[in-house]
Amino acid sequence: MAVLTRGAYADAGTSLDFKTGNWRSTDMPAHVHAAAPCHAACPAGEDQQAWFALLQQHDPKGAWCELVSANPLPAITGRVCPHPCETACNRAALEGALAIHNVERWLGDQAVAQGWAYPVAPPAVDAPVVAIVGAGPAGLSAAYHCLRQGLRAEIFEALPEAGGLLRSGIPATRLPRDVLDAELARLLALPGITLNLRARLGRDVTLEGLRASHAAVLLGPGCQEGKEWSVRGAVPTDLHEGLALLRKFMDVGAFPPGDRVVVHGGGNTAMDLCRLMKRAGAAQVTLVTASGLPGPDTDPSDRINVVPRELEEALEEGIEIIPHASINRLIMKGSKVTGVEIVSLRKFTGKDGHSERVSFGGTERVLPVDLVIPCVGERVSPEGLEAVIQGGYLAPEDIWGRLPQDGVFAVGDARGDRGTVAQAIGDGRRAAMAAAAMIAGTGAPPLAERPTIPASALNPVYYPPSRRTLVPVLPVAERGFETEIEGDIGTAAAMAEAARCLSCGNCLACDNCWTFCPDNAVIKTAELARDGSHYVFDLDYCKGCGLCAQECPTGYIQMLPETL
Amino acid sequence: MTDDTRLSALRQKFGRPPAAPDEPATKAATATEAATEAATARTRQPRFEGLVSGHRACQGCGEALAARLVMEASGPDVMVANATGCLEVFTTPWPQSAWRVPWIHSLFENAPAVASGMEAAMKAKGRNTKVLAFGGDGGTYDIGFQALSGMLERYHNILYICYDNEAYMNTGVQRSSSTPHAAATTTSPAGKDRMGKRHLKKDLLSIIAAHHIPYAASASVAFPQDLQRKVRYAMGIEGPTFIVVHSPCPLGWKHASALTIEVARRAVECGLFPLVELERGSLSNIMPIRHLRPVTDYLQLQGRFSHLFDKDDPRAERERDHLQALADYNIAAFGLAGEGGDDAADTGGHAAVGRGGPIAGRV
Known part of the structure; x- marks a missing residue:
């Protein structure tokens, strides 16, 4: 209570007594943690923005822990993933996307080299056990995420190695x-995961048996059988199916003889085969694909489905690619192929939404060849899965992989709508979550x-220009069968890449809101505030001018209708 | 207390970020909880708050922001003499004050004279308290100009800050000698006879510099680190110093309140408001512009220049070109065009932020 003295002099009160917050007429500022586009695009479910934020704080171990909360195999995906995250990166519109893929690899390698422990607690000794069929990326991811859900996992793998x-x-x-x-050994050594090798479904174990003995069954058998391939009914006697040939080569290290090779298909297996055969000595390797090469005019659905840099490297190595074409006829000498007739075609989407291939008459030309290799995809080997297989695949009902049979889930390539390691890892995570929810009796987990x-929601003024790191690549002449073609970017470049992250949709702790608020209505907190940022809006004084939202570089502050 | 227990206590108090992308968001704070948290944290801000919340400035006020930034950089051992104007009115509605330092208001025209007396009194008492004098462009360019000249000439140890919002905003947007050419105000309306203000913006900084005072500079609210560096530099000087701060007025300039900083930034980047420093009357530093932008980028955000975009009026293009010519003159006169690359001290470098705050000034 101010005391009035003689002369009507009054102690000045503080204007803090006057709450200007009631001046807000429409909107109030709020922290909105939107998904960064890399996170939204990641089939494995990683939040790249979250782990880059930790790298920016010079905490590689924390960054790796955040990364493996979704994807337990970063050293592997950091080498083989087609990184849709980089395609989606908002920095692509500035000076080029972040090298997310290469930093992921660096983090994965660091974890292996320094023996960082996976952030999972050992499950209880009496925790329910989930049976997992197949120790591929989907099955391994599923096992890991079972642990994260407090379950134990028992893996059944037909081959002698995971x-x-x-x-x-x-x-x-x-x-x-x-x-x-190295990475698989670390994952499989986690307490709670049991691995049974040489345990083939249909021979050593059965689906019904697993259903009876385990709390849930996750099926990740992969696709082991090549689809039938023929050209108008003609099949050469010496036909080698793509994936089988690749596997054989990796076991014995040799390809069947042939100087001029045509590979028919448009996926990563086809690309790998082309490059390996070229290096193995084939004079002329040609890839015939119905898809188009990437380019500004190519529709994304028509683009050849390979890792972009693999395509670049293949072209460097002298692989010839014939896009928008198919094999129309085999030219045989007895039952041996001596040439192929190629015809141009395009995919068109018909009225019913199905794509239709239309070949253009008059574009036929003949290519003399010694070897034709189809790489037109694989399907699930039905052994032991007769009860659940449908049209060559285990077509589940939803993203959780649930099959009509109670407690049975399908993950990875066997689903028929997958094709990358990252997708398989994401499947494993979701199926483990769904299985845990089912065992706990809580229905589907929340999405x-x-x-x-x-990019339009960011304020680019505040981001200093910074160029993308160059990735070391082995020269064409030195590429063989053992040495890795892409190199490690190293600690300095990885940290520099991390500093380029725009932190889309999440707080960058840049102080802009705190500095620019004309009403001191943004309060900085020493520890993390409730929403994970370092700032609190003092709505008692916020007049709702919207300056903070306008000047927030990351779009983390948005003006929303009054709710409080 | 171990780190773990301390951490869990903090987490309970402040919450934590989601541990996984799928984790549901924590329950939002209730209004009372949020208010209590803010009130507690408000008393522990890592900066000096010489001008606190609850003042009655309009939404998005550039002047309120500028004054707070100046107080942060100059306080707490300062006293303020304030000329009549928006700043005086919105900070001190009786019986409250937003000022946390000694503060005096007397008249529109005499802030420099009052400040001179305060400085003499401090000197007589053997105190080192720095005296600041604040005025708007009306109180500085026009009404208090004579007193200001006297203060500079008598070489008082005072930092004078002019918050330049380019018109008499407090009384309802009348033109001042700081109002730029072609801007519409209530006393220089755009219409049949004129395209807004007929005359040019007064080049006050040159007049101030002609007093050969130790330091005179221009700054902008769009570059707060630069503004505060200039204030700190001036605080270290024994003698009269002067800073004019470009402070957009959403009401008078007729732009959205959220755009205050964007408007101020564009004023600098187009060359119409050059950021320069003068010592003893000669140029000692400028902020180069990384990417020069046309003046229309700046003008089109503001309603006070909307008549310059009237497609049916042939005078509009001429006036736009006139303003562009004025900007080009500034760019040439001060050498404002950046030399490419990414100079950490140009407009782009000053804006750059990273995790943990602005990048400029980091070691």
């Missing part, structure tokens, strides 16, 4: 075997639905 397609279908030049072995933040 790894699945990572081991059998990806050449050492992309994924060196010591890297693969994290956050809006994705576009």
